[in-house]
Amino acid sequence: MNRRPIFLIGCLAFxxxxxxxxxxxxxxxxxxxxxxxxxxxxxxxxxxxxxxxNAQILNAAILSLKIALLSATLATVLGTLAGIALARxxxxxxxTLFSGLVTAPLIMPEVITGISSLLLFIMMAQWIGWPGxxxxxxxxxxxxxxxxxxxxTIVQARLQSMDMSVEEAAMDLGSKPWQVLKDVTLPIIxxxxxxxxxxxxxxxxDDVVITNFTTGPGYTTLxxxxxxxxxxxxxxxxxxxxxxxxxxxxxGVGLSxxxxxxxxxxxERDVQMAIAANA
Amino acid sequence: xxxxxxxxxxxxxxWRDFIIAAPYAWLVAFFLAPFVIVVAMSLARTATxxxxxxxxxxxxxxxLDSYGRLFTDTLYIRSYLVSIRNAAIATGLCLLIxxxxxxxxxxxxxxxxxxxxMLVILPFWTSFLLRVYAWIGLMGTNSWxxxxxxxxxxxxxxxxxxxxxxxxxxxxxAVVLVMVYSYLPFMILPLYANLEKLDLxxxxxxxxxxxRPWQVFKDVTLPLSxxxxIAGGLLVFIPASGELIIPSLVGNAADPMIGRVISDQFSxxxxxxxxxxxxxxxxxxxxxxxxxxxxxxARARAGAEQAx
Amino acid sequence: xxxxxxPFIRIDGVTKKFGDFTAVDNVSLDISRGELFxxxxxxxxxxxxxxxxxxxxxxxSVGKVxxxxxxxxxxxxxxxxxxxMFQSYALFPHMTVEANVGYGLKHETMTPAARRDRVKEMxxxxxxxxxxGRKPHQLSGGQRQRVALARSLARQPKLLLLDEPLGALDKxxxxxxxFEIANIQYKTGITFIVVTHDQEEAMTLASRVAVMDKGVIxxxxxxxxxxxxxxxxxxxxxxxxxxxxxxxxxxxxSGHARIAVRxxxxxxxxxxxxxxxxxxxxIFAVRPEKLAIARTRPDGAANVIPGTVxxxxxxxxxxxxxxKLDNGHILSVNTVNARRLGVGETxxxxxxxxxxxxxxxxxxxxxxxx
Numbered sequence: 001m002n003r004r005p006i007f008l009i010g011c012l013a014f015x016x017x018x019x020x021x022x023x024x025x026x027x028x029x030x031x032x033x034x035x036x037x038x039x040x041x042x043x044x045x046x047x048x049x050x051x052x053x054n055a056q057i058l059n060a061a062i063l064s065l066k067i068a069l070l071s072a073t074l075a076t077v078l079g080t081l082a083g084i085a086l087a088r089x090x091x092x093x094x095x096t097l098f099s100g101l102v103t104a105p106l107i108m109p110e111v112i113t114g115i116s117s118l119l120l121f122i123m124m125a126q127w128i129g130w131p132g133x134x135x136x137x138x139x140x141x142x143x144x145x146x147x148x149x150x151x152x153t154i155v156q157a158r159l160q161s162m163d164m165s166v167e168e169a170a171m172d173l174g175s176k177p178w179q180v181l182k183d184v185t186l187p188i189i190x191x192x193x194x195x196x197x198x199x200x201x202x203x204x205x206d207d208v209v210i211t212n213f214t215t216g217p218g219y220t221t222l223x224x225x226x227x228x229x230x231x232x233x234x235x236x237x238x239x240x241x242x243x244x245x246x247x248x249x250x251x252g253v254g255l256s257x258x259x260x261x262x263x264x265x266x267x268e269r270d271v272q273m274a275i276a277a278n279a
Numbered sequence: 280x281x282x283x284x285x286x287x288x289x290x291x292x293x294w295r296d297f298i299i300a301a302p303y304a305w306l307v308a309f310f311l312a313p314f315v316i317v318v319a320m321s322l323a324r325t326a327t328x329x330x331x332x333x334x335x336x337x338x339x340x341x342x343l344d345s346y347g348r349l350f351t352d353t354l355y356i357r358s359y360l361v362s363i364r365n366a367a368i369a370t371g372l373c374l375l376i377x378x379x380x381x382x383x384x385x386x387x388x389x390x391x392x393x394x395x396x397m398l399v400i401l402p403f404w405t406s407f408l409l410r411v412y413a414w415i416g417l418m419g420t421n422s423w424x425x426x427x428x429x430x431x432x433x434x435x436x437x438x439x440x441x442x443x444x445x446x447x448x449x450x451x452x453a454v455v456l457v458m459v460y461s462y463l464p465f466m467i468l469p470l471y472a473n474l475e476k477l478d479l480x481x482x483x484x485x486x487x488x489x490x491r492p493w494q495v496f497k498d499v500t501l502p503l504s505x506x507x508x509i510a511g512g513l514l515v516f517i518p519a520s521g522e523l524i525i526p527s528l529v530g531n532a533a534d535p536m537i538g539r540v541i542s543d544q545f546s547x548x549x550x551x552x553x554x555x556x557x558x559x560x561x562x563x564x565x566x567x568x569x570x571x572x573x574x575x576x577a578r579a580r581a582g583a584e585q586a587x
Numbered sequence: 588x589x590x591x592x593x594p595f596i597r598i599d600g601v602t603k604k605f606g607d608f609t610a611v612d613n614v615s616l617d618i619s620r621g622e623l624f625x626x627x628x629x630x631x632x633x634x635x636x637x638x639x640x641x642x643x644x645x646x647x648s649v650g651k652v653x654x655x656x657x658x659x660x661x662x663x664x665x666x667x668x669x670x671x672m673f674q675s676y677a678l679f680p681h682m683t684v685e686a687n688v689g690y691g692l693k694h695e696t697m698t699p700a701a702r703r704d705r706v707k708e709m710x711x712x713x714x715x716x717x718x719x720g721r722k723p724h725q726l727s728g729g730q731r732q733r734v735a736l737a738r739s740l741a742r743q744p745k746l747l748l749l750d751e752p753l754g755a756l757d758k759x760x761x762x763x764x765x766f767e768i769a770n771i772q773y774k775t776g777i778t779f780i781v782v783t784h785d786q787e788e789a790m791t792l793a794s795r796v797a798v799m800d801k802g803v804i805x806x807x808x809x810x811x812x813x814x815x816x817x818x819x820x821x822x823x824x825x826x827x828x829x830x831x832x833x834x835x836x837x838x839x840x841s842g843h844a845r846i847a848v849r850x851x852x853x854x855x856x857x858x859x860x861x862x863x864x865x866x867x868x869x870i871f872a873v874r875p876e877k878l879a880i881a882r883t884r885p886d887g888a889a890n891v892i893p894g895t896v897x898x899x900x901x902x903x904x905x906x907x908x909x910x911k912l913d914n915g916h917i918l919s920v921n922t923v924n925a926r927r928l929g930v931g932e933t934x935x936x937x938x939x940x941x942x943x944x945x946x947x948x949x950x951x952x953x954x955x956x957x
Contacts, residue, residue: 005386008383008386011379011380011383012379012384012395014376015377015380015467016398018376018460018463019398019399019402019460019463020398020402022410022414022416022417022460023402023405023413025413025417025423025424026409026412026413026416029416039421078302078305079302081297081298081299081302082303082306084298085298085299089295089298089299092295092299094303098299098306101303101307101310101311102302102306103569104310107517107566107569108562108565109517109518109520109522109523109538109561109562110518110521111521111523111538111541111542112317112541112558112561112562113313115317115542115545115554115555115558116313116314116316116317116558117313119313119316119320119551120309122330123330126330141309142309144305144309145305145306146310148305148306149306177294202404206407206408208407208408208524209523223406223408226406226409226412227524230408230411230412230415230528231527231528234412234419242405242406242409245405245409246405246409249401249404249405250401253397253400254397257397261390
C-alpha cells in the first residue's frame with residue numbers, strides 16, 4: 001500500500017511524546033536554580049554539585065552496583081542451568097513442579113515476594129540462627145531468586161529454537177560431550193545468556209520493593225535512597241540524579257544498539273556478497 | 280519412547296543431576312519455602328510476641344479467621360475491587376495507546392523500526408522509580424503540566440466551573456495514569472512482535488477482494504493479533520493489579536490498592552497472618568488468570584501445529 | 588474475437604520507479620478478452636511489479652492501465668474488477684476454506700443464499716467441496732493453491748492475476764495443476780495473466796508469452812514463436828537451452844546466408860528471418876535437439892560439424908551429449924530415443940568420433956548485440 005498511514009504516524013507521535021515529555025521535563029528542571037522543583041527560577045548547576053558532594057548517594061550507588069553484579073551473575077548461572085534442564089530433559093521427577101517454580105516468580109507481585117522472603121529469613125534466623133542480620137546477603141539471595149527465572153525463560157526459548165542437529169553433527173565429528181557444550185552449544189546460546197544477564201542486572205539495580213523488605217540497617221541501595229527521598233516530595237537533586245541516570249542508560253543503550261546494528265549490517269552485506277559471488 | 284540412539288552432551292548422569300538439582304534446590308529453598316511459610320502464616324493468629332504470630336495450642340491448631348475477614352471487612356473487598364478496576368482501566372488504556380503505536384511501528388522502514396523499538400525500550404531501562412517521580416513533578420498543582428491541563432479544562436467547561444488547579448496527586452486517576460506510563464512498553468512489545476510477523480500479503484489479498492482499509496483491519500489484522508493483545512494485556516494487568524510503588528507514591532491512602540494493603544498490614548499494623556491471607560488471595564486471582572491463559576495459548580498452538 | 592476493437596486490457600507506456608531503480612520501463616501491452624497470457628522473466632525483471640500495477644497495489648510513475656475500456660488510474664485495489672492469486676496464496680489463517688472463498692462476496696450486494704451458492708459452485712469448480720470447513724493449516728499445498736484460486740475467482744473478476752501459481756508445488760503436482768488452471772480458464776472464460784520465472788510453465792499454460800528483462804518486454808508471441816524464432820540472444824538463451832556462437836556473414840543468397848563461425852571452425856548455411864548483408868557480424872544459434880548425431884560422415888548434408896563425445900547422459904526418453912570440437916569448443920546435443928536399439932547395436936557413447944548435422948532452417952541467425 002502506497003498511502004502513508006497518517007493516523008498511525010499521529011499515534012506514534014503522541015505515544016512517544018507521552019513517553020518522553022515527562023523525562024525531558026524532569027531533566028529540564030534539574031538545571032533549575034529554584035528550590036521548587038517545578039517552577040523555573042533560572043539556570044544553575046548547583047544540584048549536580050550537591051549530588052557529587054553527597055557521600056550517601058555515592059555509597060548507595062556502589063552498594064547497588066555490587067549487589068546487581070553479584071546477583072545477576074549467579075542468577076545467570078542458575079537460570080541457564082534451569083533453562084537447559086527444561087529445554088533438554090523431557091522428563092525427570094518433579095518436572096511439573098520445577099517448571100511451575102520457574103514461571104511463578106514472573107507473575108508473583110513483588111510485594112508478596114518481598115514479604116515471603118522476609119518471613120523466610122526471620123524464620124531461618126529463629127530455627128538455625130542464620131542470617132543473624134539482614135543486609136547484603138539477604139538482598140542478593142532475594143534478587144537472585146526472582147531474576148534467575150527471567151534468565152531461564154530467555155535461555156530456554158533460545159535452546160528450543162536451536163537446531164539440535166548441529167550438536168549431533170559435532171558429536172558425529174568426534175567431539176566429546178564437554179567439547180560439544182564448549183564449541184557448539186554455548187557459543188550459539190551466548191547472546192541469550194548475555195541478554196539474560198543484562199535483564200537480571202537491570203531488575204536488581206532497579207528493585208525497590210523486594211530490597212525494602214529484605215534489607216537491614218546500614219544497607220541502603222540507590223533505589224531505596226531515592227524511594228525515601230521521593231516519598232517526601234519533589235526535590236531538584238533527585239532531578240539531577242535522574243538526569244545522570246537517564247544519560248548513562250541512553251548512552252549505553254545507544255552504543256549497544258549501534259554496535260548490534262553495525263554487526264547486523266555487516267552480516268547482511270556478507271550474505272549479499274556471498275549470493276553475488278555465487279551468481 | 281525408548282532411549283534415544285544418541286546421547287547429548289547433557290545426558291551424562293552427573294551433569295544431568297547437577298543441571299537439574301542446582302536451580303531446583305535454589306528455587307525450593309528461596310521461593311517455594313517462603314511461599315509455604317506465607318500460607319502457613321495466613322492460618323496463624325497475631326500475638327504480642329516476637330515474631331508476632333502464634334498457632335492455636337490444640338487441634339486444629341490453625342484458624343481461618345484471616346480469610347473470613349477478607350469477606351467481611353469492607354477494606355479488603357474494596358481494595359480488591361479498586362485494584363482490579365485500576366489494573367483493568369490501565370490495561371485498556373495501554374491497549375488503546377499501544378495498539379496503534381505497535382501497528383504504526385510495523386509500517387515504517389526497517390531502520391526506523393529499530394530506532395522506535397529502542398525508544399520504546401529505553402524508558403524501561405531507566406529507573407522505574409524515576410519514571411514515577413517524573414509524573415509526581417508534572418502532576419503537582421503548580422507544575423506547567425497541571426497549569427496547562429487546568430487551562431484546557433477551564434476553556435472547555437462553563438465559566439462558573441472554573442478551577443485554579445486540577446487535583447491529580449493522590450488520586451486513583453494518578454495511579455492509573457502512572458501505571459499506563461510505566462507499563463505501556465509491556466503492551467507495545469508483544470503487540471509489535473505479533474503484528475510484525477503478520478503477512479502483509481493478507482492485507483493486500485483482503486483489499487484485492489474488495490475490502491476497504493478499515494474492513495481489512497477489522498477482518499484480518501485485528502483477529503490475527505489477538506494472541507499479542509492477550510499477551511500484552513496479561514503483562515500489564517498482572518503487575519498492575521499487585522502494584523505497590525505507584526499507589527504508595529501517587530495514590531489515595533484512603534482508597535488503597537491491594538498491594539498497599541498487604542504492605543501496610545505487614546509493616547504498620549504488624550498483622551502478619553492477615554497480610555499473608557490477603558497475599559494468598561491475590562495470588563489465587565493471578566494464578567487462575569495465568570493458567571487460563573496458558574491453557575488457551577497451548578490449545579491455539581496445538582491447533583496451529585496440525586498443519587501438514 | 589471480441590466485438591469491440593479496443594483491446595480488453597491496455598497497458599499504455601507504464602513506467603514504475605522505486606527511488607533510482609526502474610522496475611518497469613515504458614511497457615505497452617494489449618491483451619484481448621479471454622486470453623491466458625504469461626509474463627515470463629527472471630527475478631527482478633519487473634514482472635511482479637507490472638502485475639501489482641494491474642492489481643492496483645502500485646501506482647505507475649508514468650503511463651496508465653485500462654481494463655475493458657475503463658481507465659484504472661486512481662482506482663484503489665478494492666474498486667477494480669481484478670483479482671489476484673498470490674504467490675504465497677495469502678489465505679486468511681483464521682478463516683475456514685468456505686469463509687476464505689466467500690470473503691470477497693461480503694462486499695457484493697447479493698442475498699446470503701446467492702452467496703452460499705456461489706461459494707459452493709467455486710468449491711465444486713476446484714473440487715474442494717468436502718473440505719469446506721477446514722482451516723488453511725489443515726490443507727496440503729495443492730489444496731491451499733486451489734482455495735486461493737477459488738477465492739480469487741469467486742467475485743467473477745474481469746481479469747485474474749496469478750503470481751507464480753505453481754511455484755510452491757512439487758514437480759508431480761505442478762503438471763497436474765497446470766492443466767487444471769488452463770481448464771478452469773477455459774470454463775470460466777476469464778482473462779488470466781500469469782507471472783512466472785519458469786519457462787516450461789509459461790509455455791504450457793499460456794496462449795501468448797511476453798519475455799521480460801530489466802523492466803522491458805523483449806519479445807511477445809505464442810510459445811512456439813518465442814521458442815523457435817527468438818528475436819534476440821537474450822530470449823534465445825532464456826527460453827530452453829541453446830548453443831550460441833559469434834558468426835560473420837560471408838554470402839547472402841535467396842533467403843539463405845553462408846556464415847563463418849570461428850568458434851566452431853566451420854562454414855555453415857542458415858535460413859535468414861531478417862535481412863543480413865555480406866560481412867555483417869551476427870550470432871549463430873541452434874537448439875540441442877535440432878542437431879543430429881552420427882558416427883559416419885553423412886553424405887550431402889548442408890552443415891556438418893565433426894567432434895568427439897566428451898560427456899553423455901541417458902535420461903530414458905532422450906539422451907544429452909556434450910560434444911567437444913577439435914578446437915576445444917563444446918556443443919550440446921539432445922537426441923530423442925524414439926527407437927529401441929537392436930541386438931548388437933550400440934548407442935553413441937564416450938570417446939566416439941561423431942558428426943553433427945542440422946537443416947539450414949533449424950538454426951537461427953540473430954543480429955549481433957541483441
